[in-house]
Structures are given as structure tokens and as C-alpha cells.
Amino acid sequence: MNTTMKTTMRFKLVNTLSLFFITAAPLATAAVDVTKTRDGYTLEQSQTYSSATGYKELLGGDSVTSWWAENISRTMLTAVLPNRLPASTFETDLDEWPLKLEAVTADTHLGEITLSEAINDPRAAVKAMIILHKGKVVFETYPGLHPANSHLWASVAKPTAALLIEQLIDEGKLNDSDRVDTYLPDFAGTALGETTVQQLLDMVPGSDTHDSPSTRRDPDSVATRYYRAEFDEAYKDGKVETVREILQGAGRTGPAGERFEYSSGITQMLVFIAEAVTNQSWSDAFDERVWSHVRADGALQVHLAPDGMAMAHGIVSSRLRDLARYGLLYTPYWSQVADKQVVSDAAMARIVNAEHNREAYAKGDGQRFTPLLGEAPVANSRQWDAIYADGGMFKGGLFGQGLYVSPEEGIVIAYYSTAPASPLHRFVRPLSKALTQE
Template sequence: MQAHLKTPSAQDTARLRSQVSVPKLLECGDVAHWWCTHIAEVMPTAVIPSAQAAAPLPVAKNDALLDVQADTALGHLSLRDFLAHPESGARGFLVVHKGQIVCEEYPDLRPDQPHLWASCAKPMAGLMIEHLIEAGQLSEQDTLGQHIAALRETDWAEVRVIDVLDMTPGMDCEENEATRSDPRSNAIRAFLAEFNMPYEGRVESLLEVLQSSRKVSEPGRKFEYGSPCTQVLVLLAEAVSGLPWAELFRQQVWAHLRTEGPLQMHLTPDGTPLAHGVVSSTLRDMARFAMLYTPSWNKVAAQLVVSADTLARIRAVARGKAFFQAGYDGPVFTERLGDDTMLGNARQWDCIWPDGDLYKGGFMDQGLYASPERDFVICYFSTTPEMKTTRYLRPLATSGLLG
């Protein structure tokens, strides 16, 4: 399915570009719809190329996947009908099984268009920390103050690396319904800084916002989802490696992937990579990244990027289900997925199941799902305020069609 896409006129493009702001993006309307595929036109961007020749993904369509049913906010629908529904917000949907494309639909996107990953990018930041741990340059039990001079005199100083990876820092940077609606919250202040917008009459840097965060509880008590946590991992990776984050990611990951295009890493006004989610690529290249966590990694990469030890640490889910459900987001993810069988979250991934499957979701309903055991990935792009597509993930995974 490929919809006929209308290209905005020059006048419409100028109007949409001029209106890009945090409040407009949170509306998930026409400004957000345009911005998701044109971020490099409004934000500084590091373009991260691959060093490999592109490796086309062979196509072996399995239309039975489109017949999988789920209960969604739009009713009980097949995936086929959901993707075609005018209120789904779906833009692109892709399933790769054992290195072959078995389902690929573009209701509202060109296949060659880069699109926002949103928080599906967070495992990128986690992966850089895993590489530094395996290189012996960092321990997950280290404190941030041991490595990040800019946070040494702040409440972040005594927070352990593992508590940032697992999003349980005990800091006032959590994203939830209350903080997203509070213009004075650190979560909103961070977004304003990223978009060069003033807070109380002054444009802050993202680092200033992070430095102003305060301890509100003991780390490790509950899942406290927050993009500032991921940005702290960016500072950590740069401090330990001595490299700009985009260059580190290029060397460790993207240079080895046989992608169709570059990764676009969008930056704050002062050049900080927004690895928590302001990242763009084509849908197929997003799937190639997800495939690094499966046995088919060698079909898209020149060398192993996600080690067996890294995968084992993620899938161990050391904190457990009680920790996951104690916070705000655990119950939210359970309802969103229509499933409560996950073990919990871990190391920048939202949910891990007993069968070892991994899920990461993102703002405006972006999705990245990887199944190491069954060797498939599901990736999708959307522009909608509701996370609707998630309801198809576990039904697809457990359908027997991807065994």
C-alpha cells in the first residue's frame, strides 16, 4: 500500500516551518506531521554516513500478517484495515523476518523519506554505554560524578550509571502526564532548550537544565521514564570516549551498517546530539538497526555490533516486574500494548518479555520491536498523539507467522 502523497507548496512549507515549536509539536497536528520528515530543515543536524555499500533487503511478502487482528482505540481491526484507517496516523510499517521483508506498507510516507524515530532512538544511547563497559572504560556501578565534570557539583554526581540506564535516577526529570503539562517542569524546560525557546524569558542550554535537576528520591526504587536520563548518557559517552557522540556512534555502529542512507542526528543550538529521540532515517534503515539485535545482523552489518553479553544484560531485566509497575510508565505501557506478560524494562528498552523480545516506543507512535529468538523486527512511523499501533506487536509476535 502506497498512498498518493501531496507535496506541500512553497507557501505551505514556509508556514509550517515558521510554526515549529514545542507546543505545536505536542499538538501532533499538521506542523508535527511536516516536521517529522523535515527536521533537518529547522534544526542543526549531524549527518552520519555508513562506510559500507548498501545491502538491499530481499522481499518475500507474507500477506497473512496483514490479517492479524487486535483490539485498538479504533475498534477490533485487522492490521490491514488499521493501516488504511484515516484516524490511525500510520505512515509506514515494516516487518523483516530472517533478513527478508515480509510486510511493508506506506500509507503516508515515501519509502526514501527520513522520518523521526522519537524515543525509539534511546537504545542507541544505551548501546554506546554497553560498548564502553565492554571495552573496560566504564563500570555500570560507577557514579556520574566520576566521569562527567559538568555534573560533579550537581545532584546527578552520586547517581550510578546503571540507574541512568534503567531510568531510575531519583531525579526530578521524569516524564509523565503531570510533568508534560507543567510548563515549569524540567522535562518541558529540557524540550524548550532543545528547540532554542525561552523559559521564563531566557533561552537555557540543555546542560543548564540538566545541572539544575534535583534529587527527589533514592535511585533504584521505581521506573521513572525521562528523556533527560538518556541525554545524561550522551554526556557520559562523550566524557569517557573523548569523542563527539555522533562520531562515536558512527565509528561503533553506523559505519558498519549497510544502509540505504545516512542517519540524521539532530542537535541542540549549541551542538548537543539529541540521542533521546530527535533522530531521523528511512524506515528500512531503522529496521537495519533493529536487526543488530537478531541473528540476521550479518545480513545488514559488516561486523557484530550488539554482543551476546550486551543482549544478555538487556534481557536479564535485573529490576523485575514490581519495579516496572511501581512507577508511572509501567502501567501505561501495559495498557498501551494490551499485554501484561512483560518482565519489565531494562537499559533504555521499554519492555522485555519472557521470550526475549524487546520493545521501544516513541512520541507520536513510533515503534521498534526486535525478536532475537524468532529473528524478526517490526518498525513503524506515525504521526498521532495516541500510541495505537502497539496493540499489534504481541499479536504479530505470537501469531506463529514469524516463528
């Protein structure tokens, strides 16, 4: 391939990536300099930003979003899941790895740059990043956040909703092939009542619940309505709906199982099912089954809608190291951070076996996620955005949050940022390969 062809292909790919970010957050503005707020906010800033945390305002990715991502419990009901065990102590391997990893390059919307350049570019708004290899910390930086501060996971939290379902499958309390209305009788006769548990896990519901650039711009879309409901914002005629009511009214757009259509509402269906089967609030069930077994530094904050619904699709907060601990639960190194195995071998096998969803991924939102990541995965699977042939797993968040896990190698890459366009997603695969080539 000649230089001109390479340049042209790179231009198209980077512009596709830029288009993804621009359309994914239509109100996005320039990223803020997060280093200036690392040590906190003034009284005036906190009062101003607190009063401006509506659904549309938070899509902007600017100062309001950045403040809110660190202070959600000031504006929303919050279930606090305490760290019940003594915190685990990570071993470190920081003699050579940081310099090697900082030199890793990726082709991003900011150009072909090193990890060091990406982290230090104000446009990336990187607040914190940690990399584990075989359970050891090999890289860690906090340019815009103190290590003890919690931060929004955003959609990185979606696998938490799937994890409770995986446990219930392991226990024989439900099956992948079961219909939703088996557990949620109030969904009988609705489009989502006909879908199966696996179709929810893989986000192939065939319903008008799609969360996309176009649905976020449409004030009458199901996606916009369920997001507004979470912020206690009226839809029409002063009526404030609940997410459950909105999803009960979702319509059928095609056969389930055919297209990957990303949707936070579909994640919330898993929350409702877990609550019905366990007869516990989702927060209590996750605390008992998962978080109480993690040797965390701090509490996990599960933020709630006005009706008390746990917003496990993304409105979850924790310290960065605790997000990394969560990622390590999906590896053979789980015993370094937990007192029991909470992600079973059987669950892991179901997650990484993404071949069944390859066609649906390619037809649907795989066309958005592949440019985001820079390397095409096999497919999405069970609330993870991408599964690679070598077992790598990725889940991203709207404003540049990310969690990448390479199970067998014990690699976990976790990061927080608040940027309309974060380059860090493009680094997860090159970083993972750099670690495994040693």
C-alpha cells in the same frame, strides 16, 4: 468469564489506553490524513509549518508535527552520518505472509481490528511499516511516506544512546555501578551526579527529571525546560538554558533505583558520559562505532540542540528500512546488514535480563506502558520500554513510531506514524506470535 464481564474489562482497558494518549500529548488534535501529503508539500505549507515548529506546537500531533517529522533538518542543526557501505539487499518472502499478517487482530482504542484496518484508518496516520522475519522482508507498506524519505524516530532512538554505553562497558572503559560524577565532574554534588550508570540506563534516577503528562503541562518542570532548551526557547527572563545546565540543577525526589520514571533528560546523561569517555562528539562516536558498519540505504540524521548536543533521546531521522536494519543489529541476523557485530552477546544478555527492574517498573511508569502495549512485559530495561519473558523487546515513540525486536527469531517490526493515538503498538506482540507459530 461471561460476555458482560469481558465487555466491561475490554471497555476499561481501551479507555485506559485512550487516556494514556490523551494525557501524554495534552495538545493533541485529530490525526491528519497522511496519504494526502505522501508526495510532498506545497511551498505555502512548508513555509507555514516551518515557522510553527515550537515545542508546544509539535506536541499537537497535527499537520505541523507531520511535516516536521519529515523535515527536521530544515529547522534544526543536523549531523549527517552517511551510509559508508553498499546497502544490503533484503531477501523477501511476500507470497503468503502479507495476507496472513494483514488479518492479524488486536484490541485497540479504535476497537478490535485487523492490521489492514489499522493501517488504512486515517485516525491511525500510518506512514510506513515493515516486518522482517529471519532477516527477510515479509511485509512492507508506505501509505504516507515514500521509501526514500527519512522520518523522525522519536523516542525509538533512545536505545542508540544506550548502545554506545554497552560498547564502553564491553571494553572495560566504564561499569554499570560507576557513579555519574566519575565521568562528569561538573555533576559532582548534584542529584544526578550520585546516580549510577545502570540507574540511568533503566531510568530509575529518583530525580525530578520525570517526563510525564503532568510535567509536560508544567512550564516550570525540568522536563518542559529541557525540551524548550532544545528548541532555543527562553525559560524565564529571556534566559535560554542548555540541557546540561538544567540537568545539573535537577533535584532528588527519592532513592534511586526504586521507580521507573521515563525521562528524555536521563537519556541525554548517557550522551554526556559517552562523549566524556570517548572524547568524541556523540554523533562522531555513533558514526564510527555503529552507523559506519551498517549497510544502510541512506544517511542517519542526528539532530542537534543549539549548543550542538546530539538529541539521541529522540530527534533522529532515517529511512524506514534503515530503522529496520538498526533493529536487526540486536539479532543473530546482524551480518545481513552490517560488516561487524556492534551489539555484543554480553550486551544482549544485559538488556533482556530485566528481572532486576520488575518492581521498579510496576511502581512507576509501567502503569502507563502496559496499557499502551496490551500485554504486560517483565519490565523496561536499558532504554527499552518493554522486555518480554520470551526475549521480545519494544521501544515506542510519542506519535506512534515503534521498533519491536524478537532476537532469536530475527523478527523486526518498525513503523512510522504521526498520530496522537496510534493502534500499531497493540499489534507488535500478536504479529510476533503469528510469525513464530508457523
